[in-house]
Amino acid sequence: MIAHADTIPKQRHPLIAFLLRWLLTTNHKEIGTLYLCLAFLLFFIGGAMAMVVRLELFQPGLQFTQPDFYNQMVTLHGLIMVFGAVMPAFVGLANWLVPLMIGAPDMALPRLNNFSFWILPFAFILLLSSMFMEGGAPNFGWTFYAPLSTTYGPPSTDYFILGVHLMGVSSVLGAINVMVTILNMRAPGMTLFRMPLFVWTWLITAFLLIMAMPVLAGAVTMMLTDRHFGTSFFEASGGGDPVLFQHVFWFFGHPEVYIMILPGFGIASQIIPTFARKKLFGYHSMVIATIAIALLSFIVWGHHMFAAGMPLAAELFFMYATMLIAVPTGVKVFNWVATMWRGSMTFETPMLFAVGFVIMFTIGGFSGLMLALVPADFQYHDTFFVVAHFHYVLYPGAIFGTMAAVYYWLPKWSGRMYDERLGKIHFWTATIAVNLTFFPMHFSGLAGMPRRIVDYSIAFADFNMLSSIGAGLLGLTQILFLYIVVKALTSGEKVTDAQVWEGAEGLEWTLPSPAPLHSFETPPVIEPDDAHAAADRA
Amino acid sequence: MSKSTNSKRRHVAVLLLVAAGMFGFAFALVPLYEIFCEITGINGRTSGEAVSAAPMAEVSDREVTIQFAAQVNRGMPWEFRPTENQMRVRLGEVNRTEYYARNRASGRVTGQAVPSVAPSAAAPYLHKVECFCFTQQHLQADADIDMPVLFYVDPELPEDIGTLSLSYTMFRVPETEVVLSEPVTDSHADHEGHYQP
Ligand code: HEM
Numbered sequence: 001m002i003a004h005a006d007t008i009p010k011q012r013h014p015l016i017a018f019l020l021r022w023l024l025t026t027n028h029k030e031i032g033t034l035y036l037c038l039a040f041l042l043f044f045i046g047g048a049m050a051m052v053v054r055l056e057l058f059q060p061g062l063q064f065t066q067p068d069f070y071n072q073m074v075t076l077h078g079l080i081m082v083f084g085a086v087m088p089a090f091v092g093l094a095n096w097l098v099p100l101m102i103g104a105p106d107m108a109l110p111r112l113n114n115f116s117f118w119i120l121p122f123a124f125i126l127l128l129s130s131m132f133m134e135g136g137a138p139n140f141g142w143t144f145y146a147p148l149s150t151t152y153g154p155p156s157t158d159y160f161i162l163g164v165h166l167m168g169v170s171s172v173l174g175a176i177n178v179m180v181t182i183l184n185m186r187a188p189g190m191t192l193f194r195m196p197l198f199v200w201t202w203l204i205t206a207f208l209l210i211m212a213m214p215v216l217a218g219a220v221t222m223m224l225t226d227r228h229f230g231t232s233f234f235e236a237s238g239g240g241d242p243v244l245f246q247h248v249f250w251f252f253g254h255p256e257v258y259i260m261i262l263p264g265f266g267i268a269s270q271i272i273p274t275f276a277r278k279k280l281f282g283y284h285s286m287v288i289a290t291i292a293i294a295l296l297s298f299i300v301w302g303h304h305m306f307a308a309g310m311p312l313a314a315e316l317f318f319m320y321a322t323m324l325i326a327v328p329t330g331v332k333v334f335n336w337v338a339t340m341w342r343g344s345m346t347f348e349t350p351m352l353f354a355v356g357f358v359i360m361f362t363i364g365g366f367s368g369l370m371l372a373l374v375p376a377d378f379q380y381h382d383t384f385f386v387v388a389h390f391h392y393v394l395y396p397g398a399i400f401g402t403m404a405a406v407y408y409w410l411p412k413w414s415g416r417m418y419d420e421r422l423g424k425i426h427f428w429t430a431t432i433a434v435n436l437t438f439f440p441m442h443f444s445g446l447a448g449m450p451r452r453i454v455d456y457s458i459a460f461a462d463f464n465m466l467s468s469i470g471a472g473l474l475g476l477t478q479i480l481f482l483y484i485v486v487k488a489l490t491s492g493e494k495v496t497d498a499q500v501w502e503g504a505e506g507l508e509w510t511l512p513s514p515a516p517l518h519s520f521e522t523p524p525v526i527e528p529d530d531a532h533a534a535a536d537r538a
Numbered sequence: 539m540s541k542s543t544n545s546k547r548r549h550v551a552v553l554l555l556v557a558a559g560m561f562g563f564a565f566a567l568v569p570l571y572e573i574f575c576e577i578t579g580i581n582g583r584t585s586g587e588a589v590s591a592a593p594m595a596e597v598s599d600r601e602v603t604i605q606f607a608a609q610v611n612r613g614m615p616w617e618f619r620p621t622e623n624q625m626r627v628r629l630g631e632v633n634r635t636e637y638y639a640r641n642r643a644s645g646r647v648t649g650q651a652v653p654s655v656a657p658s659a660a661a662p663y664l665h666k667v668e669c670f671c672f673t674q675q676h677l678q679a680d681a682d683i684d685m686p687v688l689f690y691v692d693p694e695l696p697e698d699i700g701t702l703s704l705s706y707t708m709f710r711v712p713e714t715e716v717v718l719s720e721p722v723t724d725s726h727a728d729h730e731g732h733y734q735p
Pocket residue numbers: 143257258260261303304322323325326329364365366367368369371372373377380381382386389390393394397
């Protein structure tokens with residue numbers, strides 16, 4: 001990896017010194033690396049659970065799992081991917097990139113940064129340990145609806161609740177740190193409207209996190225008191241209402257889905273201009289569209305509850321508000337396409353992932369629009385169609401986005417280049433596998449296959465077999481990705497050029513490769529007509 | 539430098555406050571939701587409070603059908619059903635019906651009925667003068683009870699509603715939440731339906 005200055009006294013045993021350095025580090029680059037490694041590890045664990053699910057669904061009937069264990073796998077897969085893989089990966093990228101992009105020497109609150117990272121391993125040990133407890137792991141789905149999680153939840157639910165609290169604390173502290181960094185640590189001349197889009201999208205993501213995560217904490221707290229302290233927030237016999245749980249959860253839940261995509265928008269907006277060798281089209285409209293999406297995301301939660309019973313007026317309100325979100329989202333897709341229009345494009349691996357992101361994310365946006373139609377949603381709700389929808393926005397969105405970012409910035413982080421041929425193979429196999437896995441789910445869902453059920457009618461057998469084959473292939477591509485990254489870090493070709501990519505613009509590309517452990521100790525000077533100040537051209 | 543440290547501190551403080559505020563907001567959703575449901579009758583929630591009898595100066599000529607339904611929640615060892623399935627009522631007229639409950643368990647069980655009206659748009663117009671759902675019901679082993687509901691339908695009921703249904707779900711109240719303000723209904727004591735609210 002990167003050669004770091006050793007700050008720990010030399011007489012310690014090297015292993016202890018090594019552990020202490022990573023345990024106590026307050027350096028944004030090292031903490032960024034830690035976040036990315038943890039996210040990658042949990043991505044493998046969550047992925048292994050998805051393999052169990054797809055193996056079981058390969059054929060109708062009960063093959064490998066019992067229904068309760070199947071439900072545990074579905075639940076943990078969702079929780080780990082959302083809170084363990086996607087969110088920490090984005091926080092890791094923010095740690096690495098935000099200070100480099102705004103010309104800051106570090107994050108604003110380095111010790112808090114260390115703390116928010118080290119909470120996470122404990123949170124996930126708590127969550128994962130529930131698999132080995134009596135009664136098994138949580139089995140009520142990642143949305144943990146009451147009363148499944150209150151009255152009928154297994155004893156391990158309490159560990160789950162504590163785990164969610166810890167994750168919440170970690171992400172709120174992380175978000176505060178990012179926000180304070182962006183607001184206070186920009187190099188002189190780096191006005192808000194000169195910030196690269198990745199920084200903008202993270203600023204807005206941090207806002208969403210600070211607004212939404214405490215509501216999730218509130219929901220699990222109410223669950224806890226319902227379970228143990230005699231309250232009846234969600235307990236109908238005590239005057240509560242289980243539907244209230246769904247409102248509280250989705251008030252958090254819908255902003256959460258944007259938390260999982262906005263940084264991906266930012267990444268695409270950095271990469272596409274580089275390989276199209278053009279300025280980003282419509283910088284200001286990109287920023288405004290992102291803000292609009294974030295604000296709208298707080299008034300659309302009802303679209304997850306159309307079938308739960310709502311008055312007509314509320315159904316209409318949530319339907320139109322949801323469809324309204326498609327407008328700023330469409331603006332973004334338009335701008336990415338316009339950036340590519342007549343550019344001198346080349347398709348290195350990061351660009352392939354970014355273009356794949358734009359195309360497949362749009363497919364997911366379309367199925368979202370279909371789900372937003374109240375009468376249609378009564379048919380689609382809780383079927384595999386919903387599963388197809390959110391995997392199309394999350395896999396090509398959040399995961400392809402993160403992978404594009406790793407390919408794009410790895411040479412800057414490590415000073416070594418990945419194997420371009422392998423990278424391309426990775427992209428194409430992953431793209432085939434994603435579509436093979438998730439596209440048939442549209443059809444099985446439209447045909448009426450319910451989600452989260454271990455067995456299914458033989459009518460859906462063919463679609464499911466295709467999905468399972470795709471999923472197996474998708475699992476293999478992760479191992480290829482791991483191999484590519486390890487190979488690049490250990491024996492990749494050395495990069496000497498600071499800019500790395502011919503068309504890359506931005507402060508991070510003015511630093512030597514690999515980026516030194518301490519950078520921008522004296523702030524860089526940003527000229528108004530500096531290359532990355534895209535705003536001034538717009 | 540110190541100016542920027544101050545500004546950082548201020549930002550951290552503000553953001554922590556926002557986070558704490560949102561945590562509180564999650565709990566504020568509880569009363570907000572209740573109020574919202576009361577006002578709009580979402581969820582088919584009817585008002586949890588009795589209205590005084592004979593509030594209407596005049597009884598309208600318009601008639602509607604009201605259907606009665608009952609179910610017990612999982613884990614509730616009671617038999618629970620309406621004594622009549624439906625009736626025609628005139629708007630504004632106070633009517634009475636009864637629900638029957640019998641405890642099949644070998645010990646005392648407390649139940650709480652939760653009403654729901656469909657279509658939910660009709661919920662605000664169904665007024666209960668007296669209802670067994672206002673309080674918990676306690677039944678000793680093998681005891682049974684006829685429980686009255688006194689209600690009227692508001693003459694303001696929207697024109698397009700001709701049939702409404704009143705459905706109760708009987709929940710078992712956990713022993714920790716039983717409120718024993720009234721004497722426990724003894725076996726068969728109230729068999730004749732002399733029910734004391
Ligand atoms: C054009 C934009 C979008 C629209 C109109 C939309 C609409 C919807 C609707 C109506 C549902 C509820 C379906 C149901 O349960 O019946 C839904 C579910 C979901 N959406 Fe989207 N969506 C959009 C974008 C996104 C994005 C960007 C993400 C995340 C990156 C996302 C993630 C999800 C998830 C995770 C669920 C399922 C939650 C669950 O029940 O487990 N959506 N979407």
